[in-house]
Amino acid sequence: MTAFLDSIGYGQWILHALVVLPLLGVVPVLLGPEASAKRTALLVTSLELILSLGLWWALDPGRGTLQLVSNTPWIPGWGISYRVGIDGISLVMVLLTTLLMPISVLGSWRYITRQERGFYALMLALLTGLVGVFIALDLFVFYIFFEIMLIPMYFIIGIWGGPNRLYAAIKFFIYTMAGSLLMLVAIVVLVWRVQAVTGYLSFSYDHLLTNAGAVGPLAPWLFAAFAVAFAIKVPIFPFHTWLPDAHVEAPTAGSVLLAAVMLKIGTYGFLRFAVPFFPQVALSPTVSRIVVVLAVIGIVYGALVAMVQPDIKKLVAYSSVSHLGFVMLGIWGGTVQSVQGSLMIMISHGISTGALFLLIGMIYERRHTREIADYGGIARVVPVFSLIFTVVVLSSIGLPGLNGFVGEFLVLLGSFSAYPLATVIATTGVIFAAAYLLWALQRMIYNRLDKPENERLSDLNGRELALMTPLLIGIVWLGLYPEPVLRRMEPATRRYLQLTQPGAAAPVAAAGPTIEVRP
Amino acid sequence: MIASRWVWLAVALPLAGFLVNGALALRRAPATRAVSIVGPGVLLAAFAVSIGVFAGLLGRPPHEPHIVTLWPWMTAGALRIDLAFQVDQLSAVMLLVVTGVGSLIHLFSVGYMREDPGYARYFAYLNLFVVFMLVLVLGANFPVLFIGWEGVGLCSYLLIGFWFTEEANANAGKKAFIMNRIGDFGVLVAMFFLWRELGTLNFAEIAARAPGALEQGGTIVTLITLFIFLGCTGKSAQIPLYTWLPDAMAGPTPVSALIHAATMVTAGVYLVVRTNVLFAMAPLSSAVVAGIGALTAIFAATIALRQYDIKKVLAYSTVSQLGYMFLAVGSAAFAGGIFHLATHAFFKALLFLGAGSVIHAMHHAYHATHSHEDAQDMRNMGGLREHMPVTFWLMAIATLAIAGIPPLSGFFSKDEILASAFARGAEMPIYYVYYALGVLAALLTAFYMARLMTMTFLGPNRTGDEERRHLHEAPWIMTGPLLVLGILSAIGGVINLPAFVGGRHALESWLEPVTAAGAAFARVELPHGTTELLLVGGAVLVGVVGLVLGYRATLGRRVATAREAPEEAGLARVLNRKYYVDEIYDAAVVRPVVWLSRVVLWKGVDQGLVDGAAVNGTAKLSRGLGWLGSRVQTGQVGLYVVLFLVGALWILRAVIR
Amino acid sequence: MNRIDLASPVGVAIALLPEILLTGWALIVLLVVSWRHRTAQDSRLAGWLSLVGLLFSGAALAALWVGGASPDGLPQMVALDPFRYGAAAIALLAAAGTVLISLGYLEREGLIAPEYYPLVLLATAGMMFLAGAEDLIVLFLGLEVMSVAVYVLAGFDRTDPFSSEAALKYFLIGAFASGFLLYGIALVYGAAGTTNLSIIGAQLSGRPIPMMAALGLGLLLIGMGFKISAVPFHMWAPDVYDGSPTPVSGLMATGVKAAAFAALVRVLMEAFPSAVGLWQPVVAALAIASMTVGNLTALAQRSLKRMLAYSSIAHAGYMLVAVWAGTHAGAGAVLLYLLAYGLTTLAAFGLLTALGRGGERDVTYDDIAGLAGARPAIALGLAVCMLSLLGFPGTLGFIGKWYILSAVVAEGQMILPVLLVLTSVLSAGYYLPVIMSMYMRPSPGADRHAAVGLSPTAAGAIAASVVAVVLLGLWPSGLLEVAGASARTLTQTALPLAGP
């Protein structure tokens, strides 16, 4: 397979293709008739998925360094070049994105009824932004994609969202933008300090990474700026209040992408930028303690508040806060197991919560309500839906054998040596997860079938089953045989740990030759 | 030797059964015939494989467990966890018990659940349960065991809430799962400790590395074992996490027999035996385990005295008997614990299935006359001996066994536990107290069993004249398994006959390789000669006295039917209301947590503080300042010039300085 | 690089060719207007004629710029460096834009008074003098020529009380402010003995700044502070922008502000480089005040026109942050931001003319609800303008802000950039609702937006600038080179005067 890929020079053009293809796709979607918009969108996104699958083999699992790097000058005067590349971590996130995109498009077949052309054009633009963020290796390019993504999601929530969409859309936009603008100042200062020390102006990730020490006393401030921007995205405890509103008001496809991929940009940011750039600050006792405490609060707080939500979508939103609390704990766990666990949660949470939102979308299409109390006893009426819904709920609870468990287990196992007390408290999150999700599951599909409207619900049709199958396969496969995924991410995890372990300030000779420092 | 390589087949067969039955369940047309063949058939095949594995094991050198690795499951850095099964003496025994008793219960269910619309779904869940139980028993490392551990919790959730249209059943299922989950929290933390201290989660390696790496009786090993035991209390319904088991009776009776008597609830005992080296190294924890075991035994027994629902009595009896098993493993008699586990599986399954056929008959009768009496309430039964002789005699055997009357199996296993507790007393006097509690509990056990038997089978019939005609024996498909279980309950003792009757502790020597690691630290010598006889005599005496008192007390009083029964009073009321423990839990734990999350966290912190004050607050503040700014813009040129001048003066002052 | 000898009259003529052409052309148009001023065609004729004039002047400017004209010896009255050409080019662009927008607008509003166009040309000539002034006298003259013309333009719609009130306020406070400016010039002249910027710079360098020069600098800052509508001298701006006809507001926000900032940068960089310690804190204070007050008050506005007025105060604050840097990078950032802000705001005011009638004072957020459905092109244009004003990546506005941040951070300053960024977040509070109401709210009536439309010329101008904002936003490296290069020419070349 790798031979075939090398023969067509796959490595050179794939990353550019993945970014440009959706943009090209926007044209036929906008120009074509309203009805065929979704079909074109599905075609483009599926093509994107097929193309991206090649990455799985194109990436050499042996080396933890950045691969398939290509560098085209963009603003030479400021040392900015369109520099892209991937390693284990970004590979997995790109694949998650390209997998979920066609599924979300298929999921909104019946859900989006007006201005379909605009919706699917925005979805394709969002795909470009999401893929771009994960492969950008130039801080300027990363920042551009990091912000550009806001527009499609802002419109998706704002135009096709629920009744309270305007408030949710503007809150989402301003919240994220405030964080990212702080990061903008941090990037400019970082580049300036590195240039002052090395005499060479460049935004390229490798250059900045090896010389980030040049920042000297400013490091805590810069780390704080990066950390706030990503903390809002993750979201970490005090910055999370935009998430429930955005989730509840966004249409199904919006919620799926928001939860499954956009939240991971925050944790990806920590893994790629915030911690490696300023390891002394990030892993210093005070900062680590703050992050771990916030993560644990996020886990327990998210779970508890989720328990009392009347609206199922808000419940899932708060459950995301809880799950991503685990990811943060894992990143700061500081062992190969904990970081691998974080990455596993990033993927499995993407799949499970994506599936949950899709299912909620389907039942919403039929019943037009998100209040848990309006349902009840529908297991007899829609057995297939209930079975899939139960499986997905069990995977979110972290039932061993399904995908949720692997990540959470590795995170807790890995973080125990560094933070025993925090890990034990975080483990209680496992209990609350069972409590709130099962309670919701029971109130929705079990209990008495006492509402007439529930009797006329129709079970899942062919399309809905088709889009759920890949996710279900993912849930079971990642649960029982996560080995290939773990193997591909391990070198990148090791490299992250080398970069961030205290005392690793000097440029690290990674396993393979790092990509040349000066282009 | 070859046989143990096929052990994965034992798991694969029920899994296949689950898939087939699951598919059949989803199809509208009920394929009862196909399901009745696949369901039990798959179990019987698995039982056959287990026997093969057991035989294969006989030929192997005892001290090498056979690890069958299917595929690497989780690898991250130094951590390497494979999906692997460990076939050794202990797992072989458990394999036999689970598949054996399981098959019998599957056969019984064919009769019991025939008319139920969810027939296929029932068998799908039951098969899935056996899959997870086997994974639990066969797991070669903690995480694989944990798959089984949570899997059985899931299946018990599904099966308890099987008739989910009733909110009570669904609630019972949820309560069971969440309480199990609280226990699982303990197992998880124990795993993290083990990983940090020993760097491995495989049982074989734990047994090998523990003595060296961990300080005997030290805080670490005590903490690990206490956390493991927390998991066990959740799974095996010990104080404080037992309240889910009585509510689990909401599920179909065969489920109670299989899951809540024979297999799942014994998982806790199995785990303690599997990690016996750790418990042996932590005498303090063993004392705690034994203590809670004894306490639960006596506590549950007292509640059973005043229960009127036949299944609730048996449920509390199970909790009590499990207490005995933990008393055994707590006093380092690991083999004794397993022995009682096996015998208990036989006679408790028999009792539950017996109760099942009684309830089945009562349902049939009430159904015929369209009356809405409670088919499970003993106060509506009485005198069923004439109508269901086979069930009566078989349940009688089980009652004698559980009461510990020789030569039945219960006598041997219970006696060995009491003896080992007494022997352990020599080293730690607290065990004498446990011994006393054990004996008292044995007395109460005999008493409530006798009360159950007399209320149900003897004395005048209270079901009602019309219904009496419809009361008749269960079909052979249901009484057949009862018969087999009856025989097993009777002769079950043979597998571990003690010395004074010429036996050579077969089971104990069979399990020796597994318990050897633990034995190095804490070995219990059963008392010999006179003390042994005295203990045995005492136990038998207590059993007989209990039975007689129970019979006498119940037969003496005229028992009113459930409808006219007077409200309980005083201590009886407290026992009947199970010490109001559920209500206490609800008030002390559940309601405050819900209140905390709704009022304090969600409304208070989330919407009030973070969202209200911080986010919307800044928005309102800036809009307010903006409004102020536009008010200043009065349109009066005079004001503009004043402000202009203020700015000018400020700049001039700044420039001059 | 042909060097122009400014001593000889021919040299001076060449150096001032763009301004001379423009003023001459304005007079010609005035003549034509004097006898053709009754019908709409007359007005359109005058409009096209003035466009031709602007083209000629632009061509002359390009010749000078491309030819790389630079002064032979001491630069006399007017600077001959790319910084002047750049600023003048922006002024010309603004004027061209205003004329194109006004062609349709005047006709629609029934303002058949063709002398509007010569006034625009004269105002632009004033701007070019102001932007290129190397001498305080020329600076003052340029300023006054521009201001007087714009005073009249502000009050152009005599029938509308708002327009006259705007003119009055602009005139009164404008004259008042130029009094301060003049007094500053006098004191600086007193201290330095000359009014030529680079000579003043030479005179003052090397010794602590005398009291008179300091006072002069202060007064100059006050005068210029008014012109760029920095807080606390900004009170006039919202009312004048609101009252005057929308194209004129556009001209004020773009052309006038560009010339004023160019002059301020040149004065500070060439005349007072040694007094940096003195004026930097003042500029910083003005910047912070403008950013905060401008953004906050804009939040409370319901009418789009007044919101754009306050936003121009805020943007003046952003540019003052760049001026604070006092370096070539800072100057380059100001120049680029002037272009970015100019293009975007002109397009925004242009689009505003499409939305309303009679001065568009009553166009509120609710009036444009659901505009995207009815007029997708206009809605998209306004959305892009809002995003560029917000400084969102992918637009020239973002590149401008990025350039300012880099220039200021290079001076080791952290507080100003953070404040700039935080106040930009505030600006999202009034820019986004424009987009939201256009795209995310249903339009009240079916034909609610029937009247919304643009004349072809205005549509062309606006489309061009919107496309430019996006394209330059994505591929800015060429523009950045030019801005950086032209800023580097701002150097103090003169030698101190002999004598007292």
Next chain:
Amino acid sequence: MTDGMALLGPALGLSAILFSIGVAGVLLRRNVIVLFVCIELMLNAVNLSFVALAQLHGASGQVMVFFVMTVAAAEAAVGLAIILAIFRHHQSVDLQNINLLRG
């Protein structure tokens, strides 16, 4: 040359005073025309200081005065025209009630 210098201090002082009076006038009076006159006063104050300083630095100061005067004249013409327009609308030149534009 020295005697010329002697008058420099007082001349500058006088122009400063005149300037301040002008500013005070603009601040306090409500009638637009009076305001306009005060602004003219400020400009002339500056002219005075220009002339005074011209003694030090040669004739360029005096040239500046002519520029200022011409500009003041132009401003006066346009200013009065604007004031006329305002009068036509408000029938009054009192600044107090010219506040249609606000908020």
